Amino acid sequence: xxxxxxxxxxxxxxxxxxxxxxxxxxxxxxxxxxxxxxxxxxxxxxxxxxxxxxxxxxxxxxxxxxxxxxxxxxxxxxxxxxxxxxxxxxxxxxxxxxxxxxxxxxxxxxxxxxxxxxxxxxxxxxxxxxxxxxxxxxxxxxxxxxxxxxxxxxxxxxxxxxxxxxxxxxxxxxxxxxxxxxxxxxxxxxxxxxxxxxxxxxxxxxxxxxxxxxxxxxxxxxxxxxxxxxxxxxxxxxxxxxxxxxxxxxxxxxxxxxxxxxxxxxxxxxxxxxxxxxxxxxxxxxxxxxxxxxxxxxxxxxxxxxxxxxxxxxxxxxxxxx
Amino acid sequence: xxxxxxxxxxxxxxxxxxxxxxxxxxxxxxxxxxxxxxxxxxxxxxxxxxxxxxxxxxxxxxxxxxxxxxxxxxxxxxxxxxxxxxxxxxxxxxxxxxxxxxxxxxxxxxxxxxxxxxxxxxxxxxxxxxxxxxxxxxxxxxxxxxxxxxxxxxxxxxxxxxxxxxxxxxxxxxxxxxxxxxxxxxxxxxxxxxxxxxxxxxxxxxxxxxxxxxxxxxxxxxxxxxxxxxxxxxxxxxxxxxxxxxxxxxxxxxxxxxxxxxxxxxxxxxxxxxxxxxxxxxxxxxxxxxxxxxxxxxxxxxxxxxxxxxxxxxxxxxxxxx
Numbered sequence: 001x002x003x004x005x006x007x008x009x010x011x012x013x014x015x016x017x018x019x020x021x022x023x024x025x026x027x028x029x030x031x032x033x034x035x036x037x038x039x040x041x042x043x044x045x046x047x048x049x050x051x052x053x054x055x056x057x058x059x060x061x062x063x064x065x066x067x068x069x070x071x072x073x074x075x076x077x078x079x080x081x082x083x084x085x086x087x088x089x090x091x092x093x094x095x096x097x098x099x100x101x102x103x104x105x106x107x108x109x110x111x112x113x114x115x116x117x118x119x120x121x122x123x124x125x126x127x128x129x130x131x132x133x134x135x136x137x138x139x140x141x142x143x144x145x146x147x148x149x150x151x152x153x154x155x156x157x158x159x160x161x162x163x164x165x166x167x168x169x170x171x172x173x174x175x176x177x178x179x180x181x182x183x184x185x186x187x188x189x190x191x192x193x194x195x196x197x198x199x200x201x202x203x204x205x206x207x208x209x210x211x212x213x214x215x216x217x218x219x220x221x222x223x224x225x226x227x228x229x230x231x232x233x234x235x236x237x238x239x240x241x242x243x244x245x246x247x248x249x250x251x252x253x254x255x256x257x258x259x260x261x262x263x264x265x266x267x268x269x270x271x272x273x274x275x276x277x278x279x280x281x282x283x284x285x286x287x288x289x290x291x292x293x294x295x296x297x298x299x300x301x302x303x304x305x306x307x308x309x310x311x312x313x314x315x316x317x318x319x320x321x322x
Numbered sequence: 323x324x325x326x327x328x329x330x331x332x333x334x335x336x337x338x339x340x341x342x343x344x345x346x347x348x349x350x351x352x353x354x355x356x357x358x359x360x361x362x363x364x365x366x367x368x369x370x371x372x373x374x375x376x377x378x379x380x381x382x383x384x385x386x387x388x389x390x391x392x393x394x395x396x397x398x399x400x401x402x403x404x405x406x407x408x409x410x411x412x413x414x415x416x417x418x419x420x421x422x423x424x425x426x427x428x429x430x431x432x433x434x435x436x437x438x439x440x441x442x443x444x445x446x447x448x449x450x451x452x453x454x455x456x457x458x459x460x461x462x463x464x465x466x467x468x469x470x471x472x473x474x475x476x477x478x479x480x481x482x483x484x485x486x487x488x489x490x491x492x493x494x495x496x497x498x499x500x501x502x503x504x505x506x507x508x509x510x511x512x513x514x515x516x517x518x519x520x521x522x523x524x525x526x527x528x529x530x531x532x533x534x535x536x537x538x539x540x541x542x543x544x545x546x547x548x549x550x551x552x553x554x555x556x557x558x559x560x561x562x563x564x565x566x567x568x569x570x571x572x573x574x575x576x577x578x579x580x581x582x583x584x585x586x587x588x589x590x591x592x593x594x595x596x597x598x599x600x601x602x603x604x605x606x607x608x609x610x611x612x613x614x615x616x617x618x619x620x621x622x623x624x625x626x627x628x629x630x631x632x633x634x635x636x637x638x639x640x641x642x643x644x
Contacts, residue, residue: 022467025548026467028394028395041454045410088450
């Protein structure tokens with residue numbers, strides 16, 4: 001039985017909208033912002049074969065499609081308000097859709113970010129996902145902008161690094177098969193946790209923030225460029241995911257510096273905030289690691305064990321790189 | 323020379339954001355809503371080969387990608403505030419991008435709807451466009467919802483009907499080649515005008531509204547279902563585009579009732595508003611035609627010249643119809 005566009009939307013994506021909100025099912029959604037807040041909004045496109053493997057579990061994909069957008073809200077310090085889903089699909093399969101919607105809605109519920117609208121279209125060549133997430137910032141706060149880093153700031157990163165890139169290497173066969181390792185790192189790639197509580201708490205503590213979805217070096221490069229400053233990363237301080245201890249050190253270092261698909265926050269803060277940030281790590285149960293410093297001179301450098309500084313190329317992920 | 327993702331964004335899509343707004347170039351955009359307004363938001367996916375021909379002029383495509391979203395805001399009665407653009411591209415060509423951006427930004431400027439963010443990704447199989455448009459409604463107004471039609475309301479439509487479907491028929495070779503006719507109807511398909519001023523003015527005059535992008539019969543069907551009522555359309559009153567006079571009457575009727583890609587508004591209003599709506603048509607220089615009535619009994623019917631009523635199937639466009 002062919003599943004029509006409208007019954008598809010009704011069956012899998014129509015949910016009662018909260019309170020005064022007009023959600024799925026009209027020309028557009030209507031949402032009232034809480035008093036004294038500004039709107040924060042972002043969107044991402046995810047394409048089968050490019051951003052996710054064709055055989056990824058649909059529930060996992062539903063989670064990730066929303067998570068990567070919530071991560072952008074987190075990097076601004078914003079609180080989610082709702083989201084829209086654009087879905088391009090080959091012949092729709094009910095089991096796939098049900099599972100995808102489950103993963104998507106579960107994260108909606110967890111983050112209080114209801115699905116309020118979107119669009120579904122036919123796309124024979126594979127699954128396309130475009131999520132728009134929006135939320136709020138206190139009206140007086142400009143958000144954790146990329147341009148707000150200051151010379152002398154500490155450089156911090158949340159969570160562990162290197163896991164998503166290692167999972168990708170294993171799944172692509174670039175690393176020797178290791179099911180035990182894959183089991184430990186796969187979650188970082190497929191079910192990332194958007195750092196929403198962290199982002200909101202950082203509004204009072206941090207200057208600049210960015211999520212490092214294109215890799216630490218590249219995304220930090222955006223902050224440095226926007227803030228017109230430089231940085232030094234202490235290589236020894238980078239928080240490698242514990243499961244990576246058996247991999248060659250150079251490979252782990254590359255995964256931590258250049259591996260993409262990481263939904264952790266890199267942020268800068270005045271050194272006077274160190275204690276408060278350490279306390280926050282305990283409170284949120286998220287590792288927060290000081291990995292370097294912002295400098296007034298431009299350029300991104302790595303400080304090695306021997307104290308020597310080497311320039312770091314910003315080799316992260318660029319969708320159109322040759 | 324390969325054009326990187328970031329230089330592509332900088333060159334074609336980065337523009338100074340107005341006032342307090344944080345636009346393209348951070349993790350998310352930050353926008354302050356005008357006082358006493360609610361957010362209205364929508365999104366669409368457009369896919370090469372499905373929603374537009376591969377050889378469409380990129381400037382035209384840039385216009386249309388935004389226009390179809392603004393049309394959804396118009397159908398709510400909302401005032402645009404900004405938009406986001408997700409773009410999937412094969413190898414990016416500078417001339418194509420420049421022209422696309424020109425068409426997009428021109429409509430941004432015309433409608434005061436600045437581009438504030440988005441995403442660009444590689445997509446070998448063709449161009450993908452996902453636009454999110456957002457705007458505002460007065461806080462006390464729920465918007466022109468689909469569920470607000472009332473029995474006894476007049477049924478209205480803006481503009482002329484049948485042109486986009488005729489252009490599609492000519493371009494697909496389903497109608498005999500006729501360059502003069504194509505020149506007259508092509509604009510309706512490729513450069514639709516979102517009825518923003520009309521939508522806003524209707525906040526005080528209309529009950530329900532919808533844009534008829536999936537065809538009059540189908541989209542009106544959504545209004546009837548949501549409002550739990552029926553309607554009769556007077557076939558003789560339908561405003562056929564003047565250029566269609568030489569086509570067979572049955573073909574024109576089908577184009578008007580079922581042809582998609584129409585960015586006119588169909589709306590319902592109390593009969594006491596007829597004079598005000600006629601005055602509005604003159605003021606906005608947009609034809610507004612009374613085409614029927616909302617009934618308490620369910621079903622969509624067409625009244626023929628002889629007074630006979632026949633049931634109308636809601637055969638518009640469904641992306642997943644078999």
